[in-house]
Amino acid sequence: IGDFFSFSAALLWVPWLVYRIVITCRFLILLSYSSSTHLVKIHNQPFLFSPGTVIGVVIYTGKETRSVMNTSNPKNKVGLLDLELNQLTKALFLALVALSIVMVTLQGFVGPWYRNLFRFLLLFSYIIPISLRVNLDMGKAAYGWMIMKDDNIPGTVVRTSTIPEELGRLVYLLTDKTGTLTQNEMIFKRLHLGTVSYGTDTMDEIQNHIISSYSQQAPFQSPKVRKTVSSRIHEAVKAIALCHNVTPVYESHAGVNGETEYAEVDQNFSDENRTYQASSPDEVALVQWTESVGLTLVNRDLTSMQLKSPGGQILTYYILQVFPFTSESKRMGIIVRDESTGEITFYMKGADVAMSTIVQYNDWLEEECGNMAREGLRTLVVAKKSLTEEQHQDFENRYNQAKLSIHDRALKVAAVVESLEREMELLCLTGVEDQLQADVRPTLEMLRNAGIKIWMLTGDKLETATCIAKSSHLVSRTQDIHIFRPVISRGEAHLELNAFRRKHDCALVISGDSLEVCLKYYEHEFVELACQCPAVVCCRCSPTQKAHIVKLLQHHTGKRTCAIGDGGNDVSMIQAADCGIGIEGKEGKQASLAADFSITQFKHIGRLLMVHGRNSYKRSAALGQFVMHRGLIISTMQAVFSSVFYFASIPLYQGFLMVGYATIYTMFPVFSLVLDQDVKPEMALLYPELYKDLTKGRSLSFKTFLIWVLISIYQGGILMYGALLLFESEFVHVVAISFTALILTELLMVALTIRTWHWLMVVAEFFSLGCYVASLAFLNEYFDVAFITTVTFLWKVSAITVVSCLPLYILKYLKRKFSPPSYSKLTS
Known part of the structure; x- marks a missing residue:
């Protein structure tokens, strides 16, 4: 090749x-x-x-492929909590260097001082929490497992183990409409013929007209009015049944190997095993509706299609030409020849913006399109044009000639087709509804109460998007909606932005074209105004525009963004956001596979954010700060010990004691903090306002970090000075008393940090204590076994531990009593 x-x-x-x-x-x-x-x-x-x-x-x-052309290169996502911990780790590193320099300075730079400096750097290296990364990564893996095991959100998949805490820090949620807020299951709701409109409750009238029009051998005998309405309905239904790209597929019984066989042609044309396949669910909805009123599509191949009339008669139409739907033309057409009469008809259907210039003059189309859009219906205009044999032959010749031309082929082909699209007879206007997903309204209400601002980015038309925003309660009933007028120049954009600036607390609806103009000339001003809105709807958005909006919000606000969608056109938006959520929908798994989290229904996002987002962030914040505290307290003890012994660079604890301290003696209780929760899931869902506190980042900040540093200095000082005051003649007793008190203090501090006890936490506490007590028998080189079994040892250790921990327990009790956190008011 x-x-x-x-x-x-x-x-x-x-x-x-x-x-x-x-x-x-x-x-x-x-x-x-x-x-x-x-x-x-x-x-x-x-x-x-x-x-x-x-x-x-x-x-x-x-x-x-369309999906690849719409996809941007994914970025490596790093959680905000990780960035904050990085800042704190840098501060700890500076503290390590400063402490070492202070020690060498107080030593008086005696002898090879630089050697002593490096010794102190090694002695105080526990200030740098090496185990922090390991503990956090293990914690994140645990959060992911808990999310996937949650029976309340079945089918949820965590595809990343780096950013579960981001779910608890979100300020902006950018959502797709079709398939995300709606089910992407189309139901035919309305047929409008200009003078008469048929809804779901009057479809039986259409069925009667269709049955009568196919059963009457001599239609001219009917009354004139009856004949007119019947013929118009018949023409409209026939056009809808012929103008599409749907193929009926027949499922036969299981084959020899047990596999299901499909056959497009089944001469029985039985209704039970027929399914429809098409590129769009709108198309299938229209064909299913024609079947419900009596005109059924039973077979289609490249050259013909067959319809079955209410009486069971098979009507064959030869396909002479098909003009497929494109996003540019916004319409599709088909030329068919009736086998029985030989009539050639050109049928076309499409969006009202494209069809309004093609059909003959009328005074109702624009108004009715607006009415249907306000009801949340997706509209299609259907028209036809009868062609003579000569007209068709002339078109075919010009069309084939255009297709063979070497230069500007696409333009010439389009021009030939457009020559046919003139003065077409308007047949009807159809309205198809895309129903909302289950519990979309309460979920959006919950997110709004949680302080999350929701932006809906959709490719649908303005009226439909506005209607869905209202029906889904994305925009509350009391809020005004400001529809941003179409702008094409800088001056128009400036005037419209000024008009919008005067509005307060109103939702914004803007089209993709106007958005492009605003961002070109007034990017900062527009984003600033839009961010003040309770909700924003961007319609007629391209996939790249969706991703661009996400990046703008990140750049201008610095807040965490989340994007949720279900189709290939949402992938770039999902990848650009700080946290991407994909829904497994009818458009495939592209969004789901590209996302950080995959859910099956939009309503699951409420629990994912309010419960799992909250727990992941709070637990990681507590775990990260406790691991830092664990390193700081032992470094403080080392600093006190060196200070007492004339700033000697001698280690306080050696060998197994240092290894055991970071692992078997304290690892399990500290890691058990990943099971802690401050609020029960039911309470977090009942009071979504609690989520607002998380976005302020108060669980992990320089303030909380400073509190932990002060606790570490206090406890480290008490443990070391206490042991030095109480030690007797031998130095080995200082090590025994201070190390035992240190282990007990750490276990008690874990108990102090825990807000809701889990049985595994209790097991971890007693297991660690048991491991320490059991290991005393083997640590002869560090401890005097005869001394540690005496009453003296026990009371000295108990006294030091009580002095180091009791004040903190008292402070915690007083704080809970006089300045309780918001969640404790609810739980009490």
């Missing part, structure tokens, strides 16, 4: 079959080989091929 990016061909010789492969940068077609040649057009380029069966076609592969 030759160069992939040029048109080349090669023969692959296989003993029983020869294939010819043709490759283009977008197509790979596999044909069985024969001796004669045939002209085939690939990507509108003519090529000579051997005729035969096409074995496979690969279209839009690699970087040409």
Whole structure:
């Protein structure tokens, strides 16, 4: 095979079959080989091929796929808590260096002082919490496991182990609409014919008209009015049943191997095993509706489609040309020939903005489109044009000529099609509803009460987006909505921004085009105004625009953002946000696989943030600060010990004692803090206002860090001075008393930090204490076994431990009594 990016061909010789492969940068077609040649057009380029069966076609592969073109390079996400801990670790490093320099200075720079400096750096190295990273990463893995095991949010998958705490720090939530807030399950709701409108409760009238129009042999005998309405309904329903890209698929009984076999053609056309497949759920909804009123699509192939009338008669239509839907044209068309009459008809349907200039003049289309959009319905305008044989032949000639032209092919083809799209007869306006997901309203209400600002970014039209924002309670009923007028110049943007500035506490609705203009000229001003809004709706947004909005919020506010979506067009937004959540929906798993967290329903986000986000952040903050405290307290004791003994750079504890202190003696109780919780899940969901405190970052700040540093200095000083005051003749007793008191103090401090006890925490406390007591028998080189079994040892250790811990217990009690945190008021 030759160069992939040029048109080349090669023969692959296989003993029983020869294939010819043709490759283009977008197509790979596999044909069985024969001796004669045939002209085939690939990507509108003519090529000579051997005729035969096409074995496979690969279209839009690699970087040409829509999903890849809409996806930006993912960034490495680092949690805000990790960044804060990094800052504190830097402060601890400076403290280590400063303390070592102070010790050498007080020593008087005697002898090789630089050697002593390095000794002190090693002695006080416990100030740097080496085990912090290990403890936090293990904690994050535990949080992820807890999230996935939560029965209240089944199917949730944690795809990252680095940022579970981010769920508790979010200020902005950017959400997609279709498939995220809504179910992406379309239901046909409204048919409007201009003079008459049919809703869900009057569909039986349409069915009666369809049955009568196909049963009457002589329709001219009917009364004139009846005939007019019937024929119009018949034409509209027939147009909807023919103008689409839906294929009926028939599921037959299980095959020999137990596998289900699919066949597109089943001569029985039985309703039980027929399903519809299409590129859009809107299309399927329309065809299912025509089936419900009596006109059923039973078969479709490349050249024809067959409909079944209410009486069971099969009507065949030959497909002469199909013009597929594109995001630029916003419409699709099809030319069909009726087998029975030979009539050629051009049907077209599309968005009202595209169709309003194509159809004949009318005075109701624009108004009714607005009315349906306000009801939250997705609208499509359906039109037709009857063609004579001559008109069709003339079009075919010009269309084929345009497709063969070498220069400006796309423009010429579009021009030929547009020549047909003139003065079309307006048949009807359809309204399809995309129903809201379960519990979307209470979930959005909860998020808003939690202080999270919600932005809805959608590709839908302005009216539909506004209606969904209201019906989902994204915008509360008491709030005003400011619809940002379309702007195309700097002056218009300036005037509109000034008008918006005068509004207070109102939701903003803006289109993608206007947003682009505002960001081009007044980026800072626009973001500043938009961030003050309780809710923002951006409609007609492209995937790259969604990601751009996320980055703008991060840059201008410095707050944590979360993006949630369900489709390939949301991937870049999810990857750009500090925390990405994907929903496994009807649009596939692209968003789910690209996200940090994957959920099955939008309502699960409430528990994910209020409960798991809260717990992850609070636990990590407590765990991180306690690990720092554990290093600071032993470094303080070392500093006191060195100071007493004339600033000698001699270690206080050696060998196994230092290893055991950081591992088996204190590791399990400290790590058990990942099971702690300050508020019960039910309470966190009932009072989402508690979430606001988390976004202020008060659980881990320089203030809380300073408190822990002071606690460490106080306890380290008490433990060391107490042991030195109470030690008798031998130095070994200082080590025994101070180290035992240190272990007991750490276990009691864990108990002081815990807010809700778990049985595993109790086990960890007693297990660690048991390990220490058991290990005393083997630590002969450090401890005098005869001394540590005496009453003297026990009372001295108890006295030192009580003095180091009791004041902190009293302070905690007084604080809880006179200045309780907000959550304790609720739990009491």
